[in-house]
Amino acid sequence: MFKKSIGYLVLVGAVFVGCGSGGSSENNLKGIPILSVEENLTITKNVTGKNATILENSGNAITSCRVTPDLPTGLTLHDDCTISGMVEEDVNKTEYTFTATNSVGETSATTTIEFATAIIGTIAGTISYDYVPLTDRGLEYANTIKKPVRGAVVEVIDVLGNVLGRTDTSSTGQYSIEVTGTTAKVRVLAKLFKSPATGEASWNFKVKDNTNGDALYATEGSFHDIGTSFPKLNVSSGWGASSYSSRRAAAPFAILDIAYAGMEKIKTAQSDAIFPPLNIFWSVNNLAASGNIKLGQITTSHFNGESLYILGKEDQDTDEYDTGVVAHEWSHYYEAMFSRSDSVGGPHGEGDQLDIRLAFGEGFGTSVGCMIIENKMYRDSLGTKQAQLAVREDLEAGGHRANAGWYSEASVYDILYDIYDSHDDTGDRLSLGFEAIHKVLIDKQKNTPAFTSIFSFITALKEEYPLEKDKIDAITSNESISPINDIYGKGYRGNRKINANPLYASLEIGKRISIYPNYNTTGSSLANKLGTYNFLEFTILSEGQYTIQVDGTSKTDLEFNVYKEGSKDSVLSQTSLGRSISGSNNLSVGRYRMEIIDYNLAKNQTLYIQLNKG
Ligand SMILES: [Ca+2]
Ligand SMILES: [Ca+2]
Ligand SMILES: [Ca+2]
Ligand SMILES: [Ca+2]
Ligand SMILES: [Zn+2]
Numbered sequence: 001m002f003k004k005s006i007g008y009l010v011l012v013g014a015v016f017v018g019c020g021s022g023g024s025s026e027n028n029l030k031g032i033p034i035l036s037v038e039e040n041l042t043i044t045k046n047v048t049g050k051n052a053t054i055l056e057n058s059g060n061a062i063t064s065c066r067v068t069p070d071l072p073t074g075l076t077l078h079d080d081c082t083i084s085g086m087v088e089e090d091v092n093k094t095e096y097t098f099t100a101t102n103s104v105g106e107t108s109a110t111t112t113i114e115f116a117t118a119i120i121g122t123i124a125g126t127i128s129y130d131y132v133p134l135t136d137r138g139l140e141y142a143n144t145i146k147k148p149v150r151g152a153v154v155e156v157i158d159v160l161g162n163v164l165g166r167t168d169t170s171s172t173g174q175y176s177i178e179v180t181g182t183t184a185k186v187r188v189l190a191k192l193f194k195s196p197a198t199g200e201a202s203w204n205f206k207v208k209d210n211t212n213g214d215a216l217y218a219t220e221g222s223f224h225d226i227g228t229s230f231p232k233l234n235v236s237s238g239w240g241a242s243s244y245s246s247r248r249a250a251a252p253f254a255i256l257d258i259a260y261a262g263m264e265k266i267k268t269a270q271s272d273a274i275f276p277p278l279n280i281f282w283s284v285n286n287l288a289a290s291g292n293i294k295l296g297q298i299t300t301s302h303f304n305g306e307s308l309y310i311l312g313k314e315d316q317d318t319d320e321y322d323t324g325v326v327a328h329e330w331s332h333y334y335e336a337m338f339s340r341s342d343s344v345g346g347p348h349g350e351g352d353q354l355d356i357r358l359a360f361g362e363g364f365g366t367s368v369g370c371m372i373i374e375n376k377m378y379r380d381s382l383g384t385k386q387a388q389l390a391v392r393e394d395l396e397a398g399g400h401r402a403n404a405g406w407y408s409e410a411s412v413y414d415i416l417y418d419i420y421d422s423h424d425d426t427g428d429r430l431s432l433g434f435e436a437i438h439k440v441l442i443d444k445q446k447n448t449p450a451f452t453s454i455f456s457f458i459t460a461l462k463e464e465y466p467l468e469k470d471k472i473d474a475i476t477s478n479e480s481i482s483p484i485n486d487i488y489g490k491g492y493r494g495n496r497k498i499n500a501n502p503l504y505a506s507l508e509i510g511k512r513i514s515i516y517p518n519y520n521t522t523g524s525s526l527a528n529k530l531g532t533y534n535f536l537e538f539t540i541l542s543e544g545q546y547t548i549q550v551d552g553t554s555k556t557d558l559e560f561n562v563y564k565e566g567s568k569d570s571v572l573s574q575t576s577l578g579r580s581i582s583g584s585n586n587l588s589v590g591r592y593r594m595e596i597i598d599y600n601l602a603k604n605q606t607l608y609i610q611l612n613k614g
Contacts (some may be wrong), residue, residue: 005524034059037098038223041159042114042183043087049075049160052080055098057450062100069094072115088182091115113159116182121227122482123178125413127169127188130237132321134379138387139321141239147233148173149253153189158182159223161607168193171513185224186233192260196274201267203275205259207539208251210281210309211271211296217252217282221463234493242385244314246313250285251320253284255310258326262334262372269438282307282320287313303332317390324378325366327369335364339441340568342452345530351391351405353530356503358451363412363454370395371411371420371434378413399426404480406454406492407530411479415454418475419461427478429567432470440464447566449591450487450504451535458484489539505609507538507594509546512610517598532601536594538611540587548572551608557599558607564590 036056043049066080081100093114099106107556128146132139154175156164158164164179170190189444190207208214221233238248259280266273285296288311298309299513301319311319319325334343343361348354354362366378380391385567398414400405405411422431445452458476462485473483484490489503505515513536540546550560558581562572571592574583596607 013169021138029267031060032059033100033102033107033109035100035109037111039111040112041548042116042222043116043159045087045115046183047160047162048086049084051084052161054159055081060102060104062102064101064457066096067096067098073600087115098295103477118180119226120180122176122178123184123226125230127173127233129235129250131254132237134321134381136389138381139392142504144237147232149188150257151192152256153191153193156184157187158184179226181226183225183469185221185223187218187220190256192246192256199272201271203263203561204277207256207280207282209283210293211285219249228456242269251312252282254320255280255326258323259332262327262330265372265434266334266426269435280310282310282312286310286311286315298541300441303329305336308333315384318386320371322380323373324369325380327372328365331365332366338565339446340452342529346452348528349411353403354409355530355533357406357451358452358528359407359409360412362409362524364416367395367413367416370417399478408482412454415479419606427474430468448487449565449593451593455484455489456487459487504535504537507536507609507611509611509613514606514608516606532597534596536609539591540589543588545614547582547584547612547614548589549610551580552605554602554605556602560596562592562594562595564592
């Protein structure tokens with residue numbers, strides 16, 4: 001099962017009901033203040049601090065704070081041990097002891113503070129993160145390597161908490177920036193950002209904690225003198241001998257690195273791509289239960305049409321190092337933002353006969369995800385020590401899948417991967433690269449008057465690359481799909497059963513047509529399976545008021561929606577518990593697509609549909 005790949009792009013109707021479980025919140029009893037402070041600090045003279053934190057506390061919240069000897073004139077120590085104010089006069093280097101108290105007890109920490117005048121100097125260094133490889137044996141902590149933190153925002157911060165400057169790490173994790181101050185530390189944010197500029201790409205990706213007020217993840221180094229070289233900063237995975245034993249600081253950077261890789265991939269096809277802002281929510285509490293997202297109950301890793309949610313619960317299912325999974329979800333964002341996805345979302349599996357829109361969306365996510373990570377293997381780790389695999393799919397294993405076809409997400413990812421890759425295998429002699437995928441996606445696929453599916457995609461691809469027609473047909477044939485020549489899949493039927501409807505019924509003005517819903521019975525949920533939604537298409541040649549009437553022959557719970565060309569907004573919708581429904585609206589000239597669903601999934605009934613002017 002691709003349990004991971006639930007799209008939730010559009011949840012049409014009231015078919016999906018969440019589990020709605022409660023869940024307990026974690027109660028952290030950490031005890032007395034646990035302080036850490038650097039041995040030597042330099043506060044810059046004539047610079048104002050605003051509630052600067054020089055003592056790190058990992059215990060319960062501090063309620064009062066004192067220091068001996070007193071801080072110099074101009075500086076104020078607050079009850080939470082933060083410092084504000086400014087030093088103007090000359091003060092000798094002095095050792096200070098801070099004592100912090102909370103409801104449990106008190107702790108002291110000592111540091112020597114020097115007061116100095118600012119200089120102009122360069123800060124330069126390298127930032128990396130712990131990357132845990134995923135293989136057929138699950139996550140291999142023993143083989144952890146350091147990878148560069150690429151393109152992330154770096155802030156330089158002084159002792160008084162002032163941001164002295166901002167820059168980004170390079171593609172090799174290096175940064176260099178000139179600042180004015182005395183000593184400073186670097187803080188690397190789980191954020192990729194570039195502001196819009198004409199003719200250039202721009203982006204804004206952030207990894208945040210949905211279980212901690214949506215806080216942006218960040219990691220800091222220690223204080224060093226400006227003008228000296230800073231030691232390499234490596235963000236730790238937090239893995240101990242046999243479990244996570246400290247903060248899993250590297251996880252957000254592993255996820256961010258997939259956003260970086262995705263962005264780089266798209267830029268190879270479109271150098272001025274504008275990426276809409278994206279928040280990626282990850283937490284060590286994110287687990288496979290539905291309910292309250294603030295408690296980490298995110299159901300599964302998914303894209304909700306706006307943001308990504310990624311699993312992180314240790315010994316259950318973590319996804320931060322499952323690069324294919326993160327890239328799959330990121331690809332849903334890419335498809336939704338740069339193209340159009342009509343996927344209905346919901347649970348689905350590799351062998352299911354799916355709604356054509358879902359089959360395409362999920363196959364696309366897996367295939368483009370694997371293009372981004374440059375690996376034909378899609379893996380998803382889970383279980384104790386993340387040592388098992390939930391999914392292991394070889395995208396080059398096409399040609400002999402049990403349920404191959406245009407309704408199979410596996411066939412879709414095999415096909416897209418063969419179009420893209422330059423490794424010839426069974427049925428594959430084509431190497432169009434990523435540019436071809438992107439080109440079709442942002443234009444013809446985005447604006448297709450049909451629902452988005454393998455039919456709209458392949459038809460557009462053949463229009464763009466007419467000389468490759470035979471090679472494209474060979475690739476689809478390899479997945480038991482005869483040549484595709486039409487966005488509506490003419491000649492294909494609504495499911496595999498004999499007498500099933502054409503995939504799309506054609507409506508003509510004033511002519512009543514009938515369709516016979518013929519529900520597929522594979523898979524756990526019928527709502528997104530092949531045959532549940534019935535598709536129709538029609539063309540309006542003169543603008544005016546039109547009415548669509550649907551009559552069932554048994555008790556129904558009908559809904560229909562009509563869309564025009566590239567738009568995802570319905571121009572005409574109707575729902576009813578009755579046997580007949582109708583709706584009217586002004587329709588302009590153009591091509592329309594329509595879906596009808598009977599939520600009762602009533603068998604042996606006929607639906608009569610009529611489009612009338614007026
Ligand atoms: Ca996983
Ligand atoms: Ca292949
Ligand atoms: Ca190929
Ligand atoms: Ca291939
Ligand atoms: Zn998915």
